[in-house]
Amino acid sequence: MPGAAAHWWLHETLAALDAALRERGGRLLLMQGAEREMLEACIAASGATGVYWNRRYGGEERDGDARLKAGLRERGLTVESFNATLLYEPWTVLNQAGEPFQVFSAWWRACRRAGDPPPPASAPRRWNFQSLPAGLARLASPLDDLGLAPRKPDWAGGLREAWPAGEEAALERLRAFFSDDFEAYASERDAPDLAATSRLSPYLCVGALSARQLYAALRAGQYDGAAGSPGRREASAEKFASELGWREFCYYQRYHYPDLARRNLRPAFDAMPWRRDARGLRAWQRGLTGYPFIDAGMRELWRTGWMHNRVRMVAASFATKHLLLDWRAGEQWFWDTLVDADPASNPANWQWVAGSGIDAAPYFRIFNPVLQGQKFDPSGAYVRKWVPELASLPDRLIHQPWKASAQELEAAGVRLGVDYPHPLVAHEAARERALEAFARTGKAQGKPARLSSA
Template identity: 55%
Template sequence: MTAIVWYRDDLRVSDHFALYAATESHASVAFIYVLDDKAPGIRPLGGAARWWLAQSLRTLQASLRERGASLVLRKGSAPTVIAALAREVGADAVYWNEIALAPHQAIENQVAAALSEIGIVTHRFPGDLLAPPNQIRNQENRGLRVFTPFWRRVQAQGDPPKPLPAPKRLSGVANLASDRLEDWKLEPAKPDWAGGLRDNWQPGEAAAQARLKAFLDGSIAGYSGDRDRPDRDGTSRLSPHLRFGEISPRQVWHAARFAAAEHPRLSADIEKFLSELGWREFCRHLLFDVPDLATRNLQPHFDGFPWKQDAGALQAWQRGQTGYPIVDAGMRELWHIGVMHNRVRMVVASFLVKHLLIDWRCGEQWFWDTLVDADAGSNPANWQWVAGSGADAAPYFRVFNPILQGEKFDPDGAYVRRWVPELSQLPDKLMHQPWTATPLELASAGIELSKTYPHPIVDHRAGRERALAAYATIRGS
């Protein structure tokens, strides 16, 4: 008896329900990943995420090979490709982990129908969420739009199932044709802009597990405060590993709970960390109910918001040339290593939509292309949260002051000095507002405003007042 395991956003061998069930019930198993980049409703990956996918698939190939199996790579329509492989290996069943999103579920149903036509049964298992969206509903059978009651409901369900172990050996199917990963052209070549990604990341399941352990052994102490400090290594950096399923939320949950039991003094920090896992869950549940979250305002009255068309300001923001050091540092960090510190993400997003009045969708699209952890739920939900158009949204009058944010969360300027080196010689007190420096102070730091570093492209006070006026036009509508 032969089975197939269809890999998707679950690129690991441990805590993999479909893999576990298939290997328990069948003498041999074929493993396949299908690159179906033309499926309707499925958002194509951005450039940075495509790079990560390539590395993750390589590590999964190696992990399966070590256990006696291989990963078949094929490109095309998932129903057609999987049905063809099933005929090729004489499979009697296909297993996969579900993705609780409408477009993915539609493809799952098409795969199941294609396999049913040739007499092959299918088995689906819970995917990469702590709780299925259909379990967290209100009295009108809709998903919750406020985080705190949502997270309470998830926690009230108790611990998720314990993670499943990785198999030590697998009985794979030999001599199956597979595409060459290089032929998929997931990685940039000319130009090769991925040097910073290679220098800063190690994708794959083993790296994800090592990162989780290092975090719980170290940075978790003080997480509640340090998570807001971009100048410190105070976050888990697990987001891209979770995005591609190299580690599961269940594994993170149980490891964190174990750490809290072992070290009660860490309980508050661990609860805060788990709430961030809960926010990821919240965003995915939102996307389950609103598949077009990346393009449609969750609050319809925002459809009349007076966004500005300003290609020059958008480009200055993208390139980290706004004249506000904390904003520019964040945007350059993003371009170089494919992530941005979470506190800074909020600051740069607020700056784009409020100081510059540029549509949040422009920022969301830029993040989608440049983030290695670009998540179809978290990315648009977070952008809408900042803009005020989303669920549990920040109040419209909250306009982050990039000067005060920098002074509060990067007080010594270490973060700015790393990513905006032309300001590195400025004294700490001037780091977040270099335009206030005297000519002598600028000269001593080797800075010539408008030449080596730009003046602010918008005055903070004027930008805030303009934003509040714009928001006033849609209040009550």
């Protein structure tokens, strides 16, 4: 089940798709009910002789789709499924032993050796919608009846401001990304205040835009008109392609390890003494940890349904290491609040940060939230935007308000512990505690278990 923010996004995207089809004389038909039953009813009402769909990659999804396919074929229908989500099918890229790759760089090289994925087919030039058989129209549910969008209260205001839905909006964003300051992507993509990344993840996630569309646009050099030097533009294009590669690698993991969202890929992490800390979890969720860089990210997430990648990494590290919360608790919160909540990218990245995943960051790499803030938000602009109660602190203190003197706090209008919390945990002590906990897992850096086969 998608989370609440992703539900809202699906609602908006379906509405935009319906509007685009209506402009061309058609409409989107939505049905709700058990897949098999709805499909059978649809076939009976329309007299369809073929069924076509886009492939899904989760374990249960694949099993269900395979059963559906076999059943329909037995009845003489033509059934075809297509890759609309990925650049490379996960079962086609294996190591020399015929097993899934465990390391991103080797896997990505193998993908590149396989050649460019086929470019996407272009949209039809002529549309020929026929009138809807009455039986089929009767099966349709109005979009509002699906209950995807919040009603009372309508908490989606901030999301609506941030994310215009639909393919046209996605293409507009892509054009802006390629033309604005594309050459800066490679060097500035880690700075959360600079908006140097594409912000296309919500569109990719819901299928309003495909990875193959993006890849083909890169290959066609659609960014060539952007300002700056060709060398820097090429470096940005290479970096952007490899980020699409990371998305792809997450799907690769979801395919080969269907338990990705539930089980540690490194079983040694099963012995990790995660803490049950409802207070800490709540403070983290609300952006009240007392570490401004983390709190800015968590509030950006709550307000817009999105968080910058660098801050996602630091916030996830804080949850799993400083607070020693099970990565699944953080993953669940992201799942519920991200507009781009993705069944592959979300758990794979949480496992990557926690250290329990394949090719993961080593557990002992514990981000210092102050240094991360100072490095990636040196002027404090990002913190000032999302944690306005600290806005008047000088740059030197913006990432560590507890170091301010009483006069400095007064001058900035901050009452620590009243307007903004003291740090929930002290960095050094939390770091020590995390390393001790990690040591208890023994050989936690062991090889990931093979949970399923391709």
